[in-house]
Amino acid sequence: MADSSSEDDNVPLGQITKRPDSVVSSSSLPNKEKRRKIVNYNQFDDDDDDSAPIARPKKKKIKTEKKSNGSSSKTPDKVVSKPIKKENGIKKSSHKAAAVTKTEGAKKPLKEMDKAERIAHAMQAYLWWNASDPPKGCQWVKMEHAGVSFPEPYTPHGIKMRYDGVEVDLSPLEEEAATFFAAMDPEGMHLGNPKTAPIFIKNFFADFRAVLGKNHVIKDFKKCDFEPIREYLNQQKLIKKAITDEERKQNKDSRNEIMFKFGYSLVDDHLEKVGNYNMEPPGAFRGRGEHPKMGKLKQRVEPEQVMINLSECAPVPKCNVPGHAWGDLRHDPTVQWLCQWKENINNQVKYMQLAAQSSFKGKSDRSKYNKAAKLCGNIDKIRANYKKNLKSKSLETRQIATAMWVIDRLALRVGGEKDTDEEADTVGCCSLRVEHLKFDPNNEGSDNKEIELEFLGKDSMLFKQTIDFGSALYTENNGMGEQVYENFKLFCKKKKKGDDVFSDLTPTILNAHLKGIMEGLTAKVFRTYNASKTLQEELLKTEKSAGWSRLTAAEKVVEYNNANREVAILCNHQRSVSKAQETQLENLGGKLQTLIDQKKVLKKILKRLTEGNDKNIPTKKDEAKAIEKATKALEKAKKMKETAKTPEEKIAATEADEKAKILKKEAAELKFNQAHLWDKTPTSEQVMKRITAWSEKISKMEMNIKHKDDNKEVSLGTSKLNYMDPRISVAWCKRNEVPIEKIFSKTMRDKFNWSMAVPPDWQFNEEISKQG
DNA sequence: GTTTTGACTTGGACCTCCTAGT
DNA sequence: ACTAGGAGGTCCAAGTCAAAAC
Numbered sequence: 001m002a003d004s005s006s007e008d009d010n011v012p013l014g015q016i017t018k019r020p021d022s023v024v025s026s027s028s029l030p031n032k033e034k035r036r037k038i039v040n041y042n043q044f045d046d047d048d049d050d051s052a053p054i055a056r057p058k059k060k061k062i063k064t065e066k067k068s069n070g071s072s073s074k075t076p077d078k079v080v081s082k083p084i085k086k087e088n089g090i091k092k093s094s095h096k097a098a099a100v101t102k103t104e105g106a107k108k109p110l111k112e113m114d115k116a117e118r119i120a121h122a123m124q125a126y127l128w129w130n131a132s133d134p135p136k137g138c139q140w141v142k143m144e145h146a147g148v149s150f151p152e153p154y155t156p157h158g159i160k161m162r163y164d165g166v167e168v169d170l171s172p173l174e175e176e177a178a179t180f181f182a183a184m185d186p187e188g189m190h191l192g193n194p195k196t197a198p199i200f201i202k203n204f205f206a207d208f209r210a211v212l213g214k215n216h217v218i219k220d221f222k223k224c225d226f227e228p229i230r231e232y233l234n235q236q237k238l239i240k241k242a243i244t245d246e247e248r249k250q251n252k253d254s255r256n257e258i259m260f261k262f263g264y265s266l267v268d269d270h271l272e273k274v275g276n277y278n279m280e281p282p283g284a285f286r287g288r289g290e291h292p293k294m295g296k297l298k299q300r301v302e303p304e305q306v307m308i309n310l311s312e313c314a315p316v317p318k319c320n321v322p323g324h325a326w327g328d329l330r331h332d333p334t335v336q337w338l339c340q341w342k343e344n345i346n347n348q349v350k351y352m353q354l355a356a357q358s359s360f361k362g363k364s365d366r367s368k369y370n371k372a373a374k375l376c377g378n379i380d381k382i383r384a385n386y387k388k389n390l391k392s393k394s395l396e397t398r399q400i401a402t403a404m405w406v407i408d409r410l411a412l413r414v415g416g417e418k419d420t421d422e423e424a425d426t427v428g429c430c431s432l433r434v435e436h437l438k439f440d441p442n443n444e445g446s447d448n449k450e451i452e453l454e455f456l457g458k459d460s461m462l463f464k465q466t467i468d469f470g471s472a473l474y475t476e477n478n479g480m481g482e483q484v485y486e487n488f489k490l491f492c493k494k495k496k497k498g499d500d501v502f503s504d505l506t507p508t509i510l511n512a513h514l515k516g517i518m519e520g521l522t523a524k525v526f527r528t529y530n531a532s533k534t535l536q537e538e539l540l541k542t543e544k545s546a547g548w549s550r551l552t553a554a555e556k557v558v559e560y561n562n563a564n565r566e567v568a569i570l571c572n573h574q575r576s577v578s579k580a581q582e583t584q585l586e587n588l589g590g591k592l593q594t595l596i597d598q599k600k601v602l603k604k605i606l607k608r609l610t611e612g613n614d615k616n617i618p619t620k621k622d623e624a625k626a627i628e629k630a631t632k633a634l635e636k637a638k639k640m641k642e643t644a645k646t647p648e649e650k651i652a653a654t655e656a657d658e659k660a661k662i663l664k665k666e667a668a669e670l671k672f673n674q675a676h677l678w679d680k681t682p683t684s685e686q687v688m689k690r691i692t693a694w695s696e697k698i699s700k701m702e703m704n705i706k707h708k709d710d711n712k713e714v715s716l717g718t719s720k721l722n723y724m725d726p727r728i729s730v731a732w733c734k735r736n737e738v739p740i741e742k743i744f745s746k747t748m749r750d751k752f753n754w755s756m757a758v759p760p761d762w763q764f765n766e767e768i769s770k771q772g
Numbered sequence: 773g774t775t776t777t778g779a780c781t782t783g784g785a786c787c788t789c790c791t792a793g794t
Numbered sequence: 795a796c797t798a799g800g801a802g803g804t805c806c807a808a809g810t811c812a813a814a815a816c
Contacts, residue, residue, distance in 0.1 A: 276804085278804095278805090285807090286806085287807070287808090288807065288808075291807090291808095346807095348807095350806085413810080414809095414810070414811090415809095416810070424808090426809090428809085457809095458809055511811070511812090522810075522811065522812095523811090524809095524810060717801095745801070745802055745803090746802085747802070748802095
């Protein structure tokens with residue numbers, strides 16, 4: 001349209017850069033829009049920035065623009081002094097006050113907000129669900145952004161690895177590769193696992209050797225010693241831990257600077273957040289499960305490998321690597337991506353896209369849930385369809401029907417074909433193999449209709465469930481379990497372990513069939529549907545239970561989380577229990593035992609006292625000394641941190657701090673272990689009181705442990721973020737007078753902003769799809 | 773028809789910063 | 795006021811699905 005044209009494609013991009021350091025140049029926009037934007041800037045009422053996401057011209061220019069707009073400008077002094085005041089205010093505010101500002105976040109005065117908050121506030125003014133849509137087939141008409149931000153080039157540390165006991169000189173590139181390996185946790189999920197460690201090492205070493213070149217002395221991994229580099233990295237971590245608040249703030253500021261520059265995009269005259277504006281740094285590829293390529297070197301991406309997508313009239317941003325330029329330029333309004341490049345491990349395209357709270361993502365999210373809701377109205381028809389086909393004479397039809405049952409009832413993913421030389425061996429429905437099914441797993445014989453399904457799903461997460469196809473769960477209400485069982489038996493007959501169960505089926509065939517039954521229906525819609533439906537039903541169930549209305553908001557939230565957990569279990573959203581969590585759980589178990597023992601002691605004391613024997617009653621030993629010692633050590637460490645300048649001092653400070661923390665822990669333990677005792681011989685009343693208190697403590701602790709144990713392997717976040725229609729949750733909150741903040745974090749509220757206006761009686765059902 | 777590519781969603785691990793509990 | 799623990803945010807790998815390429 002306007003100035004820049006598609007001829008740009010043939011010009012070396014680095015040289016045609018029109019605007020050095022900001023996303024939007026007002027010069028490329030018509031006057032009317034220019035004015036509108038200026039009004040917006042003034043809303044930020046702002047201080048410093050030349051790095052504003054939008055073309056904030058430098059200060060001098062602001063003045064002129066502000067003048068032209070008739071609004072008053074501030075003296076620099078005032079502008080600078082303001083944020084400091086604000087921060088103090090926040091720090092000093094009490095919890096109560098903080099809670100209020102949090103719940104009423106929108107009402108926080110503009111002047112108290114920091115820059116990011118003010119931008120966010122301004123962005124809230126745009127409600128995409130009230131705005132008009134871009135032309136059909138297009139996701140946008142105008143789009144401007146600053147491109148992707150590249151990480152700093154590698155700075156060599158000069159620490160030498162050893163080969164065969166001898167220090168080796170490495171070039172920066174070689175040293176960088178060695179450092180990637182040294183940075184891997186030897187006990188971590190790649191090197192700590194005897195199954196994956198050899199794969200990782202083999203791949204890493206092959207790539208490392210390629211970097212070193214043919215004639216390099218390093219030839220045998222066994223003779224490599226990365227320990228000096230590893231030690232260095234650990235020291236760096238200790239140094240980092242000792243940073244002062246001032247340094248922490250500086251780090252945040254410089255991160256923010258990049259965010260203000262690259263983190264926003266101007267799409268059709270409104271501001272949107274970019275999701276991943278930092279280019280992925282090089283490193284060792286961390287494939288999950290038994291990924292055959294883990295350990296390979298993920299190369300540094302050069303700007304020349306990056307293609308950027310923006311509107312024709314948008315100025316081309318300058319890339320932040322001196323002497324480099326974007327590889328290519330595109331003006332494609334049918335796609336969402338702002339930048340794309342190829343990674344070298346799997347030769348896949350990666351994208352820079354808008355963030356989850358953007359209109360692009362919001363629109364597709366809403367349409368996803370509407371599609372799932374539409375399935376509510378069609379589910380009977382669909383179940384009838386596959387019920388009939390479960391007995392079809394055509395093998396393909398029968399397999400389609402069986403797969404539909406599995407996807408509908410067991411919530412499996414569709415499971416596309418995978419190349420096991422290139423990727424980890426994981427499966428879903430269509431790629432299930434005979435070896436993943438175990439008929440009659442408990443050798444019960446006769447009419448047993450159980451199958452144990454055991455396989456690795458997405459992200460190599462284990463799916464292991466025994467399905468009793470003869471049970472009421474799968475036979476009642478048109479469950480069809482028995483027929484499905486017969487079909488599985490049939491599909492596995494005369495097949496080898498490694499053969500596909502659904503030999504005539506691919507996701508393409510299955511989805512083509514689904515599309516024929518309901519417009520827009522694919523395999524994954526079933527997961528969304530089942531997750532949302534389950535949430536709604538679980539919530540309604542508890543809402544109808546006796547005494548519900550008397551529950552406090554916090555108690556209601558517990559019930560919500562229980563419903564959430566049901567969904568997560570349905571979707572098999574697991575998480576591995578970290579070592580820290582395990583030890584924490586063990587510690588809690590130990591504490592519980594201590595409490596139980598203490599209660600026994602208390603009972604004994606009571607018995608003696610009632611018998612009139614007040615001799616040999618245990619009393620508290622001095623614990624003040626230990627506490628004092630620990631406190632002093634902590635104080636000392638803190639001082640060390642404050643004064644530490646050299647790396648050695650910083651390391652020493654962190655180490656002292658860690659030691660002091662151990663002391664404190666020990667002191668706390670001592671205190672805990674004799675918390676049931678008194679300094680002097682107690683009275684019977686005192687003991688009785690304490691016994692009741694301890695009973696309460698014990699049950700509380702038991703609850704806590706049970707809760708932690710129940711949740712340790714279930715991850716609730718994924719289903720909340722991707723599967724449960726937010727409108728169900730919002731309506732539930734409204735009905736039950738639970739503040740939405742108790743359910744959704746700030747990020748989620750941003751992402752689900754489109755769903756906040758639903759009425760309290762909103763239901764997840766087919767009616768939704770008719771609303772558009 | 774089959775395979776590959778492209779674009780987007782979904783996923784858990786890890787790190788950081790905040791808050792509840794003391 | 796302080797800190798442990800957890801919530802939430804970041805990162806980027808790994809899926810799904812449609813369309814293009816063969």
